Amino acid sequence: MTVRPAKHIDAASIIGLTLLVGVVSSLALIAIGLAWHWARWGTLELDYTLPATSVGGFVLADVRQLELGEVRPRLLVSLGIVVLLLTPWVRVLASMLYFAIVERNAKYTCFTAFVLALLTWSLLGSP
Amino acid sequence: MSVPLLFAVSILAGSVGAMSGMGGGVILVPALTLLGLDIRRAIAISIVSVIATSSGAASAYVRDHITNLKIGMFLEMFTMLGALLGASIAVVSEPRILFLVFGAVLLVSWATLWLQRKEEWHPAAPPDSFSRWLELDGVYRDRRLGCDVRYHAVRAWLGGPLMFGAGLVAGLLGIGAGALKVLIHDLVMGLPPKVSTTTSNLIIGVTALAGTSVYLRAGLVDPGLAAPVILGITVGAFVGTRVLVRLTNRTVRRVFLGVLAVLGVEMLLRGIRGG
Numbered sequence: 001m002t003v004r005p006a007k008h009i010d011a012a013s014i015i016g017l018t019l020l021v022g023v024v025s026s027l028a029l030i031a032i033g034l035a036w037h038w039a040r041w042g043t044l045e046l047d048y049t050l051p052a053t054s055v056g057g058f059v060l061a062d063v064r065q066l067e068l069g070e071v072r073p074r075l076l077v078s079l080g081i082v083v084l085l086l087t088p089w090v091r092v093l094a095s096m097l098y099f100a101i102v103e104r105n106a107k108y109t110c111f112t113a114f115v116l117a118l119l120t121w122s123l124l125g126s127p
Numbered sequence: 128m129s130v131p132l133l134f135a136v137s138i139l140a141g142s143v144g145a146m147s148g149m150g151g152g153v154i155l156v157p158a159l160t161l162l163g164l165d166i167r168r169a170i171a172i173s174i175v176s177v178i179a180t181s182s183g184a185a186s187a188y189v190r191d192h193i194t195n196l197k198i199g200m201f202l203e204m205f206t207m208l209g210a211l212l213g214a215s216i217a218v219v220s221e222p223r224i225l226f227l228v229f230g231a232v233l234l235v236s237w238a239t240l241w242l243q244r245k246e247e248w249h250p251a252a253p254p255d256s257f258s259r260w261l262e263l264d265g266v267y268r269d270r271r272l273g274c275d276v277r278y279h280a281v282r283a284w285l286g287g288p289l290m291f292g293a294g295l296v297a298g299l300l301g302i303g304a305g306a307l308k309v310l311i312h313d314l315v316m317g318l319p320p321k322v323s324t325t326t327s328n329l330i331i332g333v334t335a336l337a338g339t340s341v342y343l344r345a346g347l348v349d350p351g352l353a354a355p356v357i358l359g360i361t362v363g364a365f366v367g368t369r370v371l372v373r374l375t376n377r378t379v380r381r382v383f384l385g386v387l388a389v390l391g392v393e394m395l396l397r398g399i400r401g402g
């Protein structure tokens with residue numbers, strides 16, 4: 001039930017959907033990865049430690065493995081975590097685009113752009 | 128560390144966290160340290176899982192149009208900076224300091240929940256010019272009262288910097304620090320309780336991500352342990368909010384708050400004994 005009459009594009013719906021899709025797909029990837037690992041090796045213990053890395057480096061490593069076609073339980077779990085980490089980032093990006101394009105609110109476009117810039121910097125920064 | 132045990136502890140942390148209103152992190156971190164994990168690694172895993180629980184809850188609240196997006200966007204500028212600083216302090220801190228701070232924050236948050244006022248919310252004084260400039264007002268549908276509630280935020284000039292402190296605690300201890308955020312929303316900015324809890328949830332996701340980036344760079348996030356924790360705590364939070372709330376009552380809630388107090392004292396004692 002919505003309070004306001006549905007506008008042509010509704011920020012809350014976009015943001016809500018972004019978060020829902022992000023969290024559900026992340027959990028699904030992790031669950032499938034763990035179940036697959038258990039089915040194959042008979043244990044849930046993933047020998048998976050990560051060197052010090054930025055979120056950007058983490059994402060790149062997964063994308064490279066995907067390109068090589070090395071789909072393994074560990075990669076699915078890793079992708080699940082990557083999707084989770086990117087979810088709030090995509091949410092901020094979607095909010096900024098909404099304030100810039102739909103609402104044309106310069107003040108809030110600046111606020112969200114600041115959050116997005118700082119978040120991007122912290123995600124890409126070197127160890 | 129046994130993964131099934133880790134999974135079980137996470138489900139428990141998620142459901143107790145959701146029922147008590149304190150979030151899973153405050154239970155998860157002490158529990159992981161009791162299982163023998165280094166407190167900094169426990170904090171790193173917890174803050175990743177906080178992204179999942181807060182985003183999951185926020186997705187539902189946002190679509191109900193209770194969350195105030197502008198208040199959220201404005202305040203997350205502060206919490207994010209705080210989380211970056213807090214996490215940067217944690218990665219170079221002595222474990223015993225983290226135990227002490229964790230115990231203290233747990234007891235303070237617990238006390239605020241214990242003493243939670245049950246007064247009805249009243250609209251705050253007219254907004255100051257800064258809060259008005261920030262367009263921090265809104266309206267939401269209260270299903271219980273069956274009417275639209277109009278509200279506006281006040282003292283944004285004070286709420287923002289205070290949220291920096293809440294973000295710092297979140298990044299430092301790997302928790303959502305929702306209790307602190309709600310306190311600032313309620314007492315300083317005069318927001319209705321529903322708006323303050325749901326908006327706090329939205330902010331926590333970005334705050335936790337900023338903190339996570341620091342822990343990841345320090346090499347403290349172990350995906351093999353984080354994966355079952357993320358899964359368990361989200362399942363637990365879902366069960367806690369959707370199912371168990373119906374079975375529970377005030378007495379049960381107080382029992383859980385008692386558990387939290389014990390954990391707080393236990394963390395303090397471990398800090399005093401040297402971690």
